[in-house]
Amino acid sequence: MTKRQFQHLLETIVNSTQKQEGQFKETAELACDLLSQSLEVDNIGVCLFSGCETSELIAQTGSQSHSSLNKAPLSHDLLNQASRPPQRLCPNYVEQLKRGRIIDVLDVKQDYRVAEISGHLSANAVVSNLDVAIRINGHLEGVLYLESHQPREWSESEIHIVSQVADQLALTLATQRAYDTDERLSLFLKAIEQSEQISMVVNLVTDRVEYVNGAHHAISGVPKQQILGKPLACLDFFKQSPAQAEAVLAQVKQGKIAKGNTQLTREGGESYWLRYRVRPFTTPRGNHYALVTAEDCSEELQQQNELERLAWRCSLTGLYNRSYFNRALEKLRNGHLMLIDLRGFKRFNDTYGHEKGDSLLIEVARRIKHFASVKKAELVARVGSDEFALVLEGIEDEQSLDYAIKRLYHQLSLPVQVGAESFEAKPALSVVEIDALEAEFSALTCADIAVQYAKKKQGSAIQIFNHALLNTFKEDALIERDLQAALKNREFELYYQPLKDLGRQAYIGAEALIRWHHPKKGVLYPGAFIDIAEQTGMIASIGEWVLEAACRQLNLWQHHNINISMHVNVSARQFFSTQLYDQVWQLVTRYRIRPNTLILEITETELMEDVVYATHLCKELAELGVGLAIDDFGTGYSSMRYLKQFPISKLKIDRSFISDLNVSRESREIVSAIIAMAKALNLSLTAEGVETAEQESFLSALSCHQAQGFLYSPALREAEFSQFLRANAETPLH
Numbered sequence: 261m262t263k264r265q266f267q268h269l270l271e272t273i274v275n276s277t278q279k280q281e282g283q284f285k286e287t288a289e290l291a292c293d294l295l296s297q298s299l300e301v302d303n304i305g306v307c308l309f310s311g312c313e314t315s316e317l318i319a320q321t322g323s324q325s326h327s328s329l330n331k332a333p334l335s336h337d338l339l340n341q342a343s344r345p346p347q348r349l350c351p352n353y354v355e356q357l358k359r360g361r362i363i364d365v366l367d368v369k370q371d372y373r374v375a376e377i378s379g380h381l382s383a384n385a386v387v388s389n390l391d392v393a394i395r396i397n398g399h400l401e402g403v404l405y406l407e408s409h410q411p412r413e414w415s416e417s418e419i420h421i422v423s424q425v426a427d428q429l430a431l432t433l434a435t436q437r438a439y440d441t442d443e444r445l446s447l448f449l450k451a452i453e454q455s456e457q458i459s460m461v462v463n464l465v466t467d468r469v470e471y472v473n474g475a476h477h478a479i480s481g482v483p484k485q486q487i488l489g490k491p492l493a494c495l496d497f498f499k500q501s502p503a504q505a506e507a508v509l510a511q512v513k514q515g516k517i518a519k520g521n522t523q524l525t526r527e528g529g530e531s532y533w534l535r536y537r538v539r540p541f542t543t544p545r546g547n548h549y550a551l552v553t554a555e556d557c558s559e560e561l562q563q564q565n566e567l568e569r570l571a572w573r574c575s576l577t578g579l580y581n582r583s584y585f586n587r588a589l590e591k592l593r594n595g596h597l598m599l600i601d602l603r604g605f606k607r608f609n610d611t612y613g614h615e616k617g618d619s620l621l622i623e624v625a626r627r628i629k630h631f632a633s634v635k636k637a638e639l640v641a642r643v644g645s646d647e648f649a650l651v652l653e654g655i656e657d658e659q660s661l662d663y664a665i666k667r668l669y670h671q672l673s674l675p676v677q678v679g680a681e682s683f684e685a686k687p688a689l690s691v692v693e694i695d696a697l698e699a700e701f702s703a704l705t706c707a708d709i710a711v712q713y714a715k716k717k718q719g720s721a722i723q724i725f726n727h728a729l730l731n732t733f734k735e736d737a738l739i740e741r742d743l744q745a746a747l748k749n750r751e752f753e754l755y756y757q758p759l760k761d762l763g764r765q766a767y768i769g770a771e772a773l774i775r776w777h778h779p780k781k782g783v784l785y786p787g788a789f790i791d792i793a794e795q796t797g798m799i800a801s802i803g804e805w806v807l808e809a810a811c812r813q814l815n816l817w818q819h820h821n822i823n824i825s826m827h828v829n830v831s832a833r834q835f836f837s838t839q840l841y842d843q844v845w846q847l848v849t850r851y852r853i854r855p856n857t858l859i860l861e862i863t864e865t866e867l868m869e870d871v872v873y874a875t876h877l878c879k880e881l882a883e884l885g886v887g888l889a890i891d892d893f894g895t896g897y898s899s900m901r902y903l904k905q906f907p908i909s910k911l912k913i914d915r916s917f918i919s920d921l922n923v924s925r926e927s928r929e930i931v932s933a934i935i936a937m938a939k940a941l942n943l944s945l946t947a948e949g950v951e952t953a954e955q956e957s958f959l960s961a962l963s964c965h966q967a968q969g970f971l972y973s974p975a976l977r978e979a980e981f982s983q984f985l986r987a988n989a990e991t992p993l994h
């Protein structure tokens with residue numbers, strides 16, 4: 261082969277499109293082809309070593325299959341039978357190639373360099389071979405081999421040509437790999453650019469942004485060029501949430517993954533939420549970077565907030581609900597819990613309708629919210645249908661607490677305008693100091709207990725929780741438990757206290773007063789259990805029993821010609837229960853009670869709870885002939901207008917005025933005024949709690965009709981009462 265021919269062969273390879281485009285296989289085929297045309301050999305082939313375990317035949321031309329393989333692609337079978345075994349199986353041969361690059365063998369049987377592959381060569385009838393390494397940067401990639409079935413010396417020029425061709429193949433392989441790497445890189449880049457998630461690479465040594473994809477611009481509105489290559493301080497995250505951003509950076513620099521959410525604002529003022537994850541990594545060359553991935557999670561958070569709002573908020577007032585409040589309260593160790601209950605709200609709702617009820621609640625909630633914002637209290641909730649709660653933190657002294665309580669109470673007591681009408685919200689307020697509590701009861705339970713006391717108060721319905729309340733509550737709980745069985749076990753009994761007509765000096769009536777023969781505690785007075793019975797609703801059945809027992813007794817007395825009237829106390833709940841009229845009607849009919857001998861007593865405060873309903877019921881009862889007395893008169897605040905409006909037959913002056921008569925000029929004047937008023941309204945009058953003869957004479961002098969009190973007798977069991985009447989029989993009975 262002339263030098264010129266050799267030059268031509270090389271130029272053909274160098275200028276081929278196969279080589280220029282880095283198509284290794286095609287170039288290898290071309291090279292094998294050209295060499296086989298120029299040199300006297302039987303086989304020419306190219307084999308690549310990929311790793312230690314495999315070798316791959318890329319191209320081959322040969323005498324055995326010269327006709328079929330010359331230009332045609334290699335068959336699949338042949339490709340699988342690489343002409344050179346994998347590196348692991350021929351370490352010595354590989355070492356020769358690596359170090360010497362060229363193995364020129366005259367006789368394969370004699371040459372130790374090919375001892376490891378001699379079996380394979382002999383099988384193909386190879387006698388001489390020339391193997392030249394294909395290397396990139398000194399790294400063995402494959403081999404270009406020429407084989408002869410005859411003993412053959414390899415000339416220097418042949419070795420030179422084959423080496424040059426092997427170099428071209430190495431170059432082609434390198435180009436192909438570069439192209440492949442490029443292609444892969446641009447594929448990855450394209451993919452990352454396509455992503456809707458922000459990807460950013462940060463150099464952890466220079467603290468600069470080295471890469472950021474298009475999603476960043478789309479999400480943040482900040483163009484790529486404003487941050488690419490710039491220090492981290494240019495990022496909105498560092499500008500708008502510096503503390504959080506610095507913490508993330510510090511964490512990542514310690515080799516930890518950082519993740520979280522941050523709220524940022526776009527240039528236009530619109531805010532959005534980013535969920536980020538920052539993972540540090542080190543390149544093979546030891547450079548430290550962090551990969552930041554982030555996505556806009558505003559919508560998701562919005563939905564989450566909406567769900568939380570639905571789960572944790574009251575839809576009417578927008579305040580937190582009881583579940584949320586309880587959870588938040590559990591975590592609090594100090595502060596003052598305030599509980600607000602609207603007295604009579606249920607009745608308000610029933611009377612004026614739910615729409616007005618809602619408006620009232622919304623306004624109350626607004627006032628509480630306003631108060632809370634002034635006091636910087638964040639925990640404000642609607643904890644029941646008409647109950648609100650808030651926690652005040654940081655109140656240092658009693659004076660500020662007292663001021664805060666009064667202010668809130670005052671604001672809530674101001675009239676509420678609903679449409680054209682004005683209403684009172686009637687708040688009851690309790691306060692609990694959270695850190696002063698024992699673990700036994702939750703703060704809200706204690707506030708509930710205290711608010712029940714507040715509700716019962718005259719004037720300002722405010723109660724600060726204390727441990728005495730808790731003890732009473734516990735005792736009440738025991739009473740409540742025992743009360744359940746009391747009716748069934750016939751533990752109640754009616755006692756009777758006589759009423760004396762001061763004009764005629766005769767006993768004309770009895771007030772039925774309930775007593776409870778408690779199996780362990782002995783005789784209990786109504787003060788110990790009537791309120792509890794009211795609160796638990798048990799008063800309905802107890803009241804029914806009292807009415808029945810009193811009517812039965814009245815019937816017996818009437819049967820024995822004892823003509824006295826029977827006064828029966830009726831509680832508010834019983835009075836407004838809608839069943840009272842039917843009960844009374846049935847009893848009056850069943851026991852054939854003479855008209856006007858049954859008198860129901862109700863306190864004026866209770867009567868005033870619902871004037872419209874009370875007036876209606878009083879009228880119905882009056883038509884039935886049953887008398888109505890206002891009990892404990894003077895302690896509540898009934899107006900003259902209502903007194904005229906109610907068809908009541910009697911007032912009972914509260915004993916607090918009577919007991920004061922001797923000492924208090926004020927009480928004397930009040931009693932005189934009540935007596936004068938009763939005369940003017942043509943109402944019968946009974947003074948309660950008369951204990952002394954002076955009191956009696958004072959009342960007689962003012963022509964008070966009747967008196968009741970320990971001066972005459974305490975309440976007595978029925979037998980004793982009848983005896984009392986008989987003993988006083990010299991006073992005529994009518």
Ligand code: C2E
Nearest residue numbers: 772773774785786787806829830831949950951968969970
């Ligand atoms: P009230 O209707 O004002 O009953 C009068 C209370 O004053 C009775 O107390 C009576 O024992 C007491 N009292 C009478 N005279 C004197 C006196 O001279 N001095 C003093 N210090 N007290 C006197 P009691 O029996 O403890 O009843 C208390 C309250 O319990 C009653 O007040 C009434 O509101 C309620 N009550 C009693 N029985 C019943 C009942 O069957 N049903 C309902 N709903 N309430 C009842």
Ligand code: MG
Nearest residue numbers: 771829861891
């Ligand atoms: Mg009474």
Ligand code: MG
Nearest residue numbers: 891892912948
């Ligand atoms: Mg009374």
